[in-house]
Amino acid sequence: MKKNEFTFLKNLQGKILFGQDLKNYTWLGVGGKAEIMFFPKDEKDLSLFFKNKPADLPYFILGGGSNLLIRDGGIKGVVIKLNTPYFKQFNCKNDELTCFAGLPNANLKKILPDYELGGLEFLASIPGTIGGLVKTNAGCFSKSLSDVLLKACIMDSAGRTKEITPDEFHFSYRSSTFDKDWIILALTLKGQKSTKEEIIKTLDEQALYRKTHQVVGQKTAGSLFKNPQGHRAWELIKNAGCDTLTVGDAKLSEKHCNFMVNNGHAKAKDLETLGNQIVRRVKDKTGITLEWEVERVGLEK
Ligand SMILES: Cc1cc2nc3c(=O)[nH]c(=O)nc-3n(C[C@H](O)[C@H](O)[C@H](O)COP(=O)(O)OP(=O)(O)OC[C@H]3O[C@@H](n4cnc5c(N)ncnc54)[C@H](O)[C@@H]3O)c2cc1C
Known part of the structure; x- marks a missing residue:
């Protein structure tokens, strides 16, 4: 240094x-x-x-x-x-919830029933933090962040903060475009008044769905590829015969073949090689180019 x-x-x-x-x-x-x-x-x-x-x-x-x-x-x-702790604060006023960027989404499982705030339950089941929701316009259960975002507070790389309206993120399906130097400090979300019982019921149903249909308790990063328009990534992967491919300890989940799993001691190189092999095979078979939903960063060794 x-x-x-x-x-x-x-x-x-x-x-x-x-x-x-x-x-x-x-x-x-x-x-x-x-x-x-x-x-x-x-x-x-x-x-x-x-x-x-x-x-x-x-x-x-x-x-x-x-x-x-x-x-x-x-x-x-x-x-x-x-x-x-500073970056894990939140504040609820009527039907608006402001969460700081480092708050784990899972904390919403307690916050939402406590404040009787519904409509935001889907976010509670997405792993990660509030700040991490923006890049991919994260979503599930037919809703995305962009459906509930009222405003954001960001810091730029000169250390200045400012308020941002949702249109400045140019949201689309699992995507957003915004200045590379923006750091999300907080998001203000719009929910709707509900009852504690209703909220807990929705949270439980969503958790059960994930447990039954998705990968829980394994090393994964969620959906590997975005669904191409009019297609499901998992179907394309399966039809191209890629669901059983492995590279070292990198494999696809038997439960959901659009979830990549580190089955023990996979290296990043194994996981990326497997993903790239799938992209090539699906392209050869269908002409469709799968786009990574998982973000690859850092240097190769
Ligand atoms: C089991 C499992 C299930 C999943 N299910 C879903 C799902 O249903 N729907 C879905 O959309 N995703 C899903 N994901 C993917 C992932 O949980 C989401 O993309 C999540 O929003 C990422 O948040 P994170 O805090 O972990 O961000 P990270 O993975 O740490 O980072 C993701 C990106 O966000 C940027 N970022 C993070 N914080 C900030 C900040 N404060 N300011 C600016 N940029 C920031 C990072 O630089 C990076 O570019 C799943 C993942 C797993 C492991």
């Missing part, structure tokens, strides 16, 4: 760690090392980081690591994780 990089890190209040194994921060359980990891204490600390950061020092925002395939060479520069 260069001397000026070290000096500016010393002035921050949040925890700084060097050489952390990123496999401990991802659901797939793969990833090389993070050169530097920074856990900002609060918004002011994060802003100070950006105001003093050497321009050529790269950074990456890590949420819950549930949609990431981090390559075996790890991530250069600073991995920022917003998981201190």
